[in-house]
Amino acid sequence: MDVQMQQSPPPIPTDNEPKYGGYSRFEIELEFVQSLANPFYLNHLASQKLLSEPAFVAYLSYLRYWSRPPYVKYLNYPGPTLKHLELLQEERFRQDIISPELVQMLATEGAKASVDWHKGD
Numbered sequence: 001m002d003v004q005m006q007q008s009p010p011p012i013p014t015d016n017e018p019k020y021g022g023y024s025r026f027e028i029e030l031e032f033v034q035s036l037a038n039p040f041y042l043n044h045l046a047s048q049k050l051l052s053e054p055a056f057v058a059y060l061s062y063l064r065y066w067s068r069p070p071y072v073k074y075l076n077y078p079g080p081t082l083k084h085l086e087l088l089q090e091e092r093f094r095q096d097i098i099s100p101e102l103v104q105m106l107a108t109e110g111a112k113a114s115v116d117w118h119k120g121d
Contacts, residue, residue, distance in 0.1 A: 009065040030074055033066045036088065037080035039106035042097045051094040060088045080110050 010025040011017070017024045023031075035041050042051075050056045065071055067082050075081050084106075087093040096102050 007062065009071065012070060029063065029066075033063050033085065034076060034081055036084045037077045037110070039084070039097070039103045039110070042084060042088070042106075043100070043103045046094065046098040051088070051097070057094070060085065064089075079113065 010029060013024045013026045017026070020028060045051050045056075063085060066075060066085065072078055072082075
């Protein structure tokens, strides 16, 4: 069963935006979407069975707005963040990320990409 998220992405923060625990919705969603760059965190989400919850899967789909301007410019690690966000749209990946081997492969791949990117400095 698919759950549809009807909310639009949050506006870029302003001083008068409501705060939740001291943070704007924009800040909360930015922090969460960036955490998806960490394959060990994805494994944790799978171990907590969140990746099989229709509402959580719908939330992951909703977060795809981070791949578009003006939001993408706020991501610190857009490559792995957006790659993992796209992979999380696939049911098979949401099931497979429980595997320590897949987690380690993604972590190794991310570390290699970082080293390769910095070789140009």
